[in-house]
Amino acid sequence: MxxxxxxxxxxxxxxxxxxxxxxxxxxxxxxxxxxxxxxxxxxxxxxxxxxxxxxxxxxxxxxxxxxxxxxxxxxxxxxxxxxxxxxxxxxxxxxxxxxxxxxxxxxxxxxxxxxxxxxxxxxxxPSGDRPGDVLRGEETQLAGMLDVLTGPCTVVLPGTHTKWVRVEGDTVTGFATSMSGELHGLLTKHGIFARTAAEPVRDDAAFERGLAAGRRSRGLAAELFGARPLVLDGALAPASLPDYLSGVLLADEVAHQLSTSDTERVVLCGTADLCRRYAAALADRGVAAVVLTEETTxxxxxxxxxxxxxxxxxxxxxxxx
Amino acid sequence: MxxxxxxxxxxxxxxxxxxxxxxxxxxxxxxxxxxxxxxxxxxxxxxxxxxxxxxxxxxxxxxxxxxxxxxxxxxxxxxxxxxxxxxxxxxxxxxxxxxxxxxxxxxxxxxxxxxxxxxxxxxxxPSGDRPGDVLRGEETQLAGMLDVLTGPCTVVLPGTHTKWVRVEGDTVTGFATSMSGELHGLLTKHGIFARTAAEPVRDDAAFERGLAAGRRSRGLAAELFGARPLVLDGALAPASLPDYLSGVLLADEVAHQLSTSDTERVVLCGTADLCRRYAAALADRGVAAVVLTEETTxxxxxxxxxxxxxxxxxxxxxxxx
Incomplete structure (x- = not known):
């Protein structure tokens, strides 16, 4: 054979x-x-x-x-x-x-x-004392990573619904889902920011500014809106809005998910673009993530x-x- | 005359x-x-x-x-x-x-x-040391309330983009905008929750459960997603999703806006439905708001x-x- x-x-x-x-x-x-x-x-x-x-x-x-x-x-x-x-x-x-x-x-x-x-x-x-949650498909992606996971760690699988998964040995002991990706899509496709007609361009500086804004404690719904006065003031190009909003969303997500995580080791696995963004948001909080951009499913x-x-x-x- | x-x-x-x-x-x-x-x-x-x-x-x-x-x-x-x-x-x-x-x-x-x-x-x-912001139309609504505003207070004008306005005497000294209303519309009209086909029904208990979830510290993007496992578990009726999401959004907004406000007196002015929701979210944080549902513009x-x-x-x- x-x-x-x-x-x-x-x-x-x-x-x-x-x-x-x-x-x-x-x-x-x-x-x-x-x-x-x-x-x-x-x-x-x-x-x-x-x-x-x-x-x-x-x-x-x-x-x-x-x-x-x-x-x-x-x-x-x-x-x-x-x-x-x-x-x-x-x-x-x-x-x-x-x-x-x-x-x-x-x-x-x-x-x-x-x-x-x-x-x-x-x-x-199951929904109960702690908040319930579900995943489907990611369990297989995780199974494909087992050879490279050592010790207790938090695996972040970025996507429309990003999963923060706690893995110990070959066992998933908990996880949480954050819908930042879906919120980003909704805001840039259907909301007030979608009306700001401009073909998006990659703007790493805008993403970093978004991260900084997301670190503040005015709340996600306020920091997201904060992009609008920046555009009106000419301080942010409309084409850079998607990167700015991405920074705001990921800073808020990472801050909350890290605070409920008890592991120091974070492994990121996903597309190169999303891994780059999450790695930057994690680095902003002092966490150096291991990044896997390969196909594991x-x-x-x-x-x-x-x-x-x-x-x-x-x-x-x-x-x- | x-x-x-x-x-x-x-x-x-x-x-x-x-x-x-x-x-x-x-x-x-x-x-x-x-x-x-x-x-x-x-x-x-x-x-x-x-x-x-x-x-x-x-x-x-x-x-x-x-x-x-x-x-x-x-x-x-x-x-x-x-x-x-x-x-x-x-x-x-x-x-x-x-x-x-x-x-x-x-x-x-x-x-x-x-x-x-x-x-x-x-x-x-202006954008600068503190986050920039804009409002247009609400200044007139506020002018129509001056007769009933006494002392320094925070005026909350709920809507698609809710304004939290700090008023002293006849002067606006600051304000912040939270786009919870827009996020609610996007989530229920275009996102994964919009696919859960059900005619929304008013469900005050679901709203209260959303408030309780929004008080937790897992982050807005995670608490919003939390509605999905509840529906999958049969613990939340699809028709009650809009009220649950409203509770999650308002709890997060109120927690953050109150923490940056230095006034104890909060005046709410808007439609009866939105005032009821914000008043409940504020009461949940121990704040009894004065509610004005009349037309002030x-x-x-x-x-x-x-x-x-x-x-x-x-x-x-x-x-x-």
Whole structure:
């Protein structure tokens, strides 16, 4: 058996998009695809009260993504993480309660025409004494980072809904979600700042000024509005508004999340642009984060599939995504 | 001269709407109208780089609002406050720097076919050592409240962009703007919570729970997201989301604004619904606010027109808006 022999079909199937990989023995990526067939596109026009119609739509999208791989290699196991396992997904996998190990074994099988797709459940903190929270997809990204996480640490996964995850060994002990990314999108696309017509340009100085403003204690809703008088005074170019607002949001987020974190070690994992911003906001509070900008979800899918017995572990090889 | 004799045309001309009143001697409202001819509607389709075209559009809208009053009573003075005096308005009045008395005399005249419309300038804190800020229209609302403001106080004017104004005697000494209202609109109209399809219903308990969540120190962007796991857990009805988010936003706003205020006396002036919410958020912090839900802008327009000599003061009469 060589590592170019197909061993697993793996999908990261989120809200707005979908990525599919054909992995060889040992986790090597043999082929990869990306499409916009996320939850929103798949369920468009489908009656939310008709699970059968929704399942059919997901199966069609699944075959579009990787039907040729399954036909060429009958019996190939398949795994998927992300919103495909949500209440609006193919099947609702539910959540595993925190604390939870990242080496999952409880995958949720979804039968389809050519076999079974195994879905990775999300993680959940039940609402109660402490605030509840949920994540889905990030558990797999985290599983793909386990080899590089040492000791207790806080992993920051920046995005529309940034996750601040507390990891000890191979276990998630807690997490919190901050929707700064969504707020930034809403403010720059739909609000009063969206009316300030100007093509955004990158302005690191504006971002730094936003960080400084966000450090003040006038409250997020006041500091965000503070961009407006700056523009009216000619002290901030309209094209620099997005970077300024990003600074205000991240300074506020980082200040609050660090204050509730009891670890000194912070690991950032995400796109280069978001990691740069969060690293600057963390540095502003005296925290030097370890930054990983590599893809870890495919590695996590391989690891979870291995732990669940879908593929055979080959200990002599390190996964090579 | 009786108080049914027309003495002034007064307009509150904002971003999304316009109100016009015909006032008699002493400030009595003889007639009133309301239209959607605000800045957005008036300037729609007008080239922003063509001030003459914009002025013509404003003059047309002005005549639609009160041309009959001006024709019936030639020479009647006219005054307007609000965004009509902004950079996208009829004429940019600029701003008066804070500290500033609320008994204005420096109105900005705009000639039109039948006379002159006098515009009330806004107030501005220049960006510098302390954060800059602007307001426009609220200065007139404040002028209309002067008779009931005693001693130093903080006046809260709730809205899309809530103003927290520090008033001493007849002078505004400082203010801050919080865009909680805009954030609430963006979150419930365009964001992830907007996808939770449910007709909103009033839920005071959900608002109170939002207040309690907003009091915690996890940061606004995290506490707002906290509504999502509550809905997923079945602990919050989707129809109650708007009230819950309102509570989270107002608790955060009030906590921060009170901490930077050095007055104990807080006066709230706005719509009954917003005053009720802010009063609850303030009570939650131990502050009993004085609440005014009456219309004060028309009273302010009369007061400013009197101070500016547009109309003759009749000291024996209290304005009766």
């Amino acid at each position: 060589t590592d170019t022999e197909p061993a697993l079909v793996a999908l990261d199937w989120g809200t707005s998009g979908q990525r599919a990989w054909l992995l060889g023995t040992g986790g090597r990526v043999l082929d990869g695809r990306r499409s916009k067939r996320g939850l929103l596109a798949v369920t468009e026009g489908i009656d939310p009260g008709d699970p059968a119609a929704r399942a059919a739509a997901y199966e069609t999208a699944f075959r579009q993504a990787c039907g040729d791989w399954l036909t060429a290699h009958p019996g190939l196991p398949a795994i998927a993480c992300g919103m495909v396992g949500s209440a609006q997904g193919w099947t609702d996998t539910g959540y595993r309660a925190v604390p939870s190990t990242l080496d999952f074994t409880g995958l949720v099988p979804v039968p389809h025409r050519d076999g079974v797709l195994h879905l990775v459940p999300g993680l959940r903190i 495919v590695r996590g899918l391989w690891r979870i599939a291995t732990a669940a017995g879908l593929v055979h572990h080959t200990p002599e090889r390190t996964p090579q995504p | 009786t108080d049914t004799e027309p003495a002034l045309v007064a307009l509150d001309w904002g971003t999304s709407g316009q109100r016009a009143w015909l006032l008699g001697t002493g400030g009595r409202v003889l007639d009133g109208r309301r239209s959607k001819r605000g800045l957005l509607a008036v300037t729609e389709g007008i080239d922003p780089g063509d001030p003459a075209a914009r002025a013509a559009a404003y003059e047309t809208a002005f005549r639609q609002a009160c041309g009959d009053w001006l024709t019936a009573h030639p020479g009647l003075p006219a005054i307007a406050c609000g965004m009509v005096g902004s950079a996208q308005g009829w004429t940019d009045t600029g701003y008066r720097a804070v500290p500033s008395t609320l008994d204005f005399t420096g109105l900005v005249p705009v000639p039109h076919r039948d006379g002159v419309l006098h515009l009330v300038p806004g107030l501005r804190i 028309v009273r302010g327009l009369w007061r400013i027109a009197t101070a500016a000599g547009l109309v003759h003061h009749t000291p024996e009469r209290t304005p009766q808006p």
